[in-house]
Amino acid sequence: MSEHTKNLTLKIWRQKSARDEGHFETYQANNISPEMSFLEMLDVINEELIHKGVEPITMDHDCREGICGACGLVINGRPHGPRERTTTCQLHMRSFRDGDTITIEPFRAKAFPVIKDLMIDRGSMERIIAAGGFITAPTGSPRDANALPVPKTCADLAMDAASCIGCGACVAACPNASAMLFLSAKVSQLGLLPQGQPERLTRVRDMIAQMDAEQFGACTNFAECEAVCPKGVKLEHIARMNRDFIKSAILYRPPQASAGGA
Amino acid sequence: MELKSNIPDGPIEKKWDKHKFDMRLVNPANKRKYKVIVVGTGLAGASASASLAELGYQVECFCYQDSPRRAHSIAAQGGVNAAKNYHNDGDSIFRLFYDTIKGGDFRAREANVYRLAQVSNDIIDQCVAQGVPFAREYGGLLDNRSFGGAQVSRTFYARGQTGQQLLLGAYQAMMRQVGLKAIKMYPRHEMQELIIIDGAARGVVVRDMVTGEISVRMADAILLATGGYGNVMYLATYAKGCNGTAIWRAYKKGAAFANPCFTQIHPTCIPVTGDHQSKLTLMSESLRNDGRIWVPLQGKDRAKPPGDIPEDARDYYLERKYPSFGNLAPRDISSRAAKQVCDEGRGVGSAGLGVYLDFADAVNRLGKDKVDEKYGNLFEMYERITGEDPYKTPMRIFPATHYTMGGIWVDYNLMSAIPGLFVLGEANFSDHGANRLGASALMQGLADGYFVAPCTVGNYLAGLKPNSTPPTDCPEAKDAIASTQNHIKALMSINGKETPTEFHRALGKIMWEYCGMARNEAMLKKALALIPELRERFWKNLRITGSGDEVNQTLEQAGRVADFLELGELMCLDALERRESCGGHFREEWQTGEGEAQRDDDNFCHVAAWEYKGLNNRPMRHAEPLNFEYAHLAARSYK
Secondary structure (H helix, E strand, C coil): CHHHCEEEEEEEEECCCCCCCCEEEEEEEEEECCCCEHHHHHHHHHHHHHHHCCCCCCCCCCCCCCCCCCCCEEECCEECCCCCCCCHHHCEHHHCCCCCEEEEEECCCCCCCEEECCEECCHHHHHHHHHHCCCCCCCCCCCCHHHCCCCHHHHHHHHHHHCCCCCCHHHHHCCCCECHHHHHHHHHHHHHCHHHCCCHHHHHHHHHHHHHHCCCECCCCCCHHHHHCCCCCCCHHHHHHHHHHHHHHHHCCCCCCCCCCC | CCCCCCCCCCCCCCHHHHHHHHCCCCCHHHHHHCEEEEECCCHHHHHHHHHHHHHCCEEEEECCCCCHHHCHHHHCCCCEECCCCCCCCCCCHHHHHHHHHHHCCCCCCHHHHHHHHHHHHHHHHHHHHCCCCCCECCCCCECCECCCCCCCCCEECCCCCHHHHHHHHHHHHHHHHHHCCCEEEECCEEEEEEEEECCEEEEEEEEECCCCCEEEEECCEEEECCCCCHHHHCCECCCCCCCCHHHHHHHHCCCCEECCCCEEEEEEECCCCCCCCCCCCECCHHHHHCCEEEEECCHHHCCCCHHHCCHHHEECHHHHHCCCCHHHCCHHHHHHHHHHHHHCCCCCCCCCCCEEEECHHHHHHHCHHHHHHHHHHHHHHHHHHHCCCCCCCCEEEEEEEEEECCEECCCCCCECCCCCEEECHHHECCCCCCCCCCCCHHHHHHHHHHHHHHHHHHHHHCCCCCCCCCCCCCHHHHHHHHHHHHHHHHHHCCCCCECHHHHHHHHHHHHHHHCCCCECHHHHHHHHHHHHHHHHHHHHHECCCCCCCCCCHHHHHHHHHHHHHHHHHHHHHHHHHCCCCECCECECCCECCCCCECCCHHHHCEEEEEECCCCCCCCEEEEEECCCCCCCCCCCCCC
């Protein structure tokens, strides 16, 4: 194994707290096995730091199997690193060469303030979901699941959209720091299903209003989001959302209207 | 300690309905005068929070992740069971009940399992109403697949991301209530202690993981939905942050811990590659629908490339040993069979700890496109981790710790031995006996959260006075804050040389080696000697950097490892005292001539519930007898 191990130079963003300015620090990672995941490589660095009495690098991570959406580092300028459709935790060191220098930063956006080092606050995305990213279906006795057939193509497309893991890479990659891919994935999933129709136009309105309030930017079709999305969520969802948004501008009625809303 | 299961009278199919009618209700206008705390936001916690808030209770919810959507239910891949019988293949509530009891090797409560099977159908309806994009057939109806331990197709799925989709459904329902201000959500908060007043659970101490602030939250009922404790093994398919702290603190405050030794070792995980390994990744059991498991017939062939091993030199050992269930034999049995062939020197991969899961036949039969549609994301995940393409070379898999059937003892109402403390989902012990069947964890988490707890918690609250939540400055709360602060101070001030990870790894090694897939008296006694030594070293030689007043992931981890170092000991003690083999608990002393688990129903047809008696005292073992009136005790066979 040892002949395949790599020695790397890491430039890692360190920031003591939200108020601290932050800076890059350089670390050496030696004898890194190609079988290691990127986070396991950072584990090794962190263990060394603790032994030296230095505070280890703080970052979010949890499931380490590419689904929880907690991890997210900008690696060499690209959210989640060089491999397409791969989260940071699923990136393995075989994707790097011996002697490489790797820069590691947090996802950066006005709506994602840094908490410490590489850890950010993505509460803004939570609030977008709370504003309308749901179907109102209180727990009770809904009708039998098969009473409402859903065409397979709709279900499949909804599932494509629903595979978003809410990591925020799309925001980090966007020059406008827009959350449109994230938002549209939810709008699209729920709007494609018959169950999502009653709230379709209020949903898109409310979620976009919240996105603006959180100071995410608007979409100007750079498509950087699609390029870095670890789950391959497509730009077409933004188009679908925009259609709904325009429709809602025309058809939306406030809830107190006698028409009974949208 | 008296453990009353509170199972309602009457025939099994009427118990739940009758009980629902008999339970007290809280007047709608009074519901907002009760406060409920939910810890954990996985399937059980999120669904319970949403449902309780919809009813009108004030809900406060805590999770250690930065968002409730990241709870580890999200990683469940394969599916969720329900007795819909949409495919006319002979399924029924009774069959799902029977399969689950039998799958659990007759170590679960009949009444609980029957209720689970009953509400399984409501779960699917509820999730579809929320917009969960389950897989569908071309006619637009829901599709199903088969899972281990069943001969019907009753598993509903959303590609290989069923847990994610179900959790997002529950999360969205919950976030709707957050938006309506019916739930106060506190992410990045970790529960540190349980507060008991006059014998009832009345509050929790939480640590704000961003500021380090320790505070108390008081309520009228507390729900723990904090998942399992399998990370005691260090290497497991759990998320890195999953821990046993909340349930361990509850145990130490008087909630009994039931069947701690019942651990599920899942047969299909990606094998370990080296010492750096931080976790193990599961490959869904659904792969066994189409993948065939084999090893070389002869140990000498094990290093050959799989393609060079001809068909007649392969041993498809599950198909050989269990012809009627084949590759879909239940998890405990498949894992043990994998261990057996590796012990015989026939395991594959560099360390000989692996077996092949081969899709060549499926690709020939169904075509690559169909296989890709069913399992594409799982194949991709495998490729990311191993660098190998499963279409070209068979997957290598090996068993890994995946789930804990044991947990906090609860009665039929999901209430623990502490009044007002309810425990839901994997954190309780109630439904899976000694082995959980595939696609039943999601079913149980959602059954508990959507359908059981909202009724039974209401029944408990109806017995309390409205608006009687204790104040946060009561003496019990102050004591709990002080003891939490002292605990953190004690951890921070050791100033030794070893990191929490090093201790965790050492504990995991002991647990896996001596309390893993096969156990015997000598091994368990050895572990029971080693764990206290390790714990002592931990409290003398731990090193934590930084301070407790800021984000400190080393401190967080140290707190969890400190609890695992106690919990692991209880697991070994329970494994030692259960002198029989059943489900995932395999004692080498009790096996049939063919190497199958041998139960001892005369002496161990019971739940073992442990009562805490102080750190240096032996906990007390209580037995809750299990009666089987509907699913008759029988040797479990999948041949």
